[in-house]
Amino acid sequence: MRRIFQFLLLLVVLALAGIGAFWWWSDQPLSLTAEKVEMAVPPGASLRTAARKAVDGGVRAPADLLYAYFRIANSLANDQTRTIKPGDYEVTRGMTPRALLDKLNRGDRIVLALTLVEGWNFRQVRDALAKADYLRPDTRDMSPDDIMKALGKPGVHPEGRFFPDTYNYAKNSSDLAVLRQSMQLMDKRLEAAWEARAPGLPLKSADEALVLASIVEKETGQAADRPEIAGVFINRLKIGMRLQTDPSVIYGLGEKFDGNLRRADLTTDTPWNTYTRVGLPPTPISMPGRASLIAAVQPAATRSLYFVARGDGSSHFSGSLDEHNRAVNKYQRGSK
Template sequence: MVKRLLVAVGVLAVLGVAAVAGGYAYWQNRLAAPIALDEPALYQVPAGAGFNQIVRELESQGFINDAWAFRLLARVEPERVPRPRVGEYQFTPGMSGLDVMALLGSNNVVTYPLTIPEGWTFRQMRELLNSAPKLENRTADMTDEAIMSLLDREGTFPEGWFFPDTYRYHLGMSDVDILRQALSRMERILEEVWDARDDDLTIDTPYEALIMASLIERETGAPEERREIAGVFKRRMQQGMRLQTDPTIIYGMGERYEGRITRADIREATPYNTYVIDGMPPTPIAMPGRASLEAAVNPLPGETLYFVSRGDGTHHFSRTLREHNNAVNRYIRNR
């Protein structure tokens, strides 16, 4: 009798072990099973979401069928459970449930590009930030002054201080994040460029280099011309001539500019109109790229004092006023 009892107990024990082993294998199989997906899909982790909430959402959205397996994972092996990060994640066919969990605990969120073109103004940059999809907008109702204070640059005029480039953002980021990145990059690059400047410049500070670079940026999009335009501006300042660059008229007009400059506009006294004021305007007029910054502090030597647009994105450079007037007749008045 005792022997039979021991045999029965042994059998039950073996069956129990087998059941546990089978149950464990089935559980692991459910965790490693491919998610229900035929094509790539986005999943968004909202702010404040916990692991159990995410598991419920994954099941309700049809990505997984065995939410219990992941809830059990959180109890049995909590070290394998990710700390969800806010953002969007891309699921792809063939991923397992464990792959999904690893992805949700990573930094591999879906990102979006935001390109700030060289030569744009701060106002244009703000409009772009305001319209960027899935980017939280915290500054739409703020003044420029308030934005600079938020960025710890109280009292700084914003124009020119944000480096034009392509930035990437993800869900959960705000326009303030982009502004901080662009400001930090401009300050760093301006410092690098200023350290490599020529010795005999007509500008004395990095901020003046930023102003000069903005004029160069707005005058030409032809890379090979930037240093020559910088040279023209340098020689004009050395000889006490006015810079007479049209983009400063346009900037001084602000939103009144409608695509053309009149004689009255040229004569209008604004703080920016370099046909009226001596030297450079008081602030940058746009956001310059690195090439224009480098040109501003490394002007091309030469004798040219004038330039006029050919109408194809390039300029004709002249040494004398007579040569310049002939070029104006050829490229402007005849056109």
């Protein structure tokens, strides 16, 4: 009887030692085949699959041992939300089994970034999406109309509808998801700007403010000039004067523009030619940033109707055509 007791005691000691060793192992750095390795967890993957994917990716550990730890640790947590999330993960030198499981449960996936730049047009946005690393090109064969329909805005022109910012995305995410983030942020920024608009503006809607902001974005060489530039265009709209802004003409030329805006281009009518047509063009011509949105709805109180680039990024503003012509001679033609 005594021997049986001793034998059972030995089993208990060994079991406790095994459990202790198991939990000790869970806090020890994993051995990897490189400084950092990647593992891909498919949607709906089980804990066993996740453990196997870790080993396949370069984690040097028995897959069954990893699986056992994953299963026991998640069971002991007694948390229904504690489930592994699909995606691509990075395992780095020094990471423990416990840290790896926490990462999988949090969904702390590999994150990349894409920057959409102020002043870009939609064609440039699509080019950036196509060149982004590990971004699934779901919109590659879609027309602009199809893209806007997929984003829940059928019939809306895509130009200017996306906010210029840096967007983080998980590896192998859809480019449509990035566009949705950007569109929602522009909706939010535009709504906030429109709510803060100054009284008496000759703008009928937030969409018109967006069009004006896109022009201000393309015309501004120095940030401090934005409100004054917006004020010039607001003054022109109030008196029915043509906006005569070169960037809108260039936008109307599309891919035919070769970098040289000719006099003939200014007289060739398109919906975006603000030399031949009065008022705002029918759509934005670029992605305006927040500063341009604010400038469009809170323009400077100015009497200026003209401006010309000084050559250093800033602009000279004039209230009369004679003064403007003198400024053009000085800054553009080099005469006094």
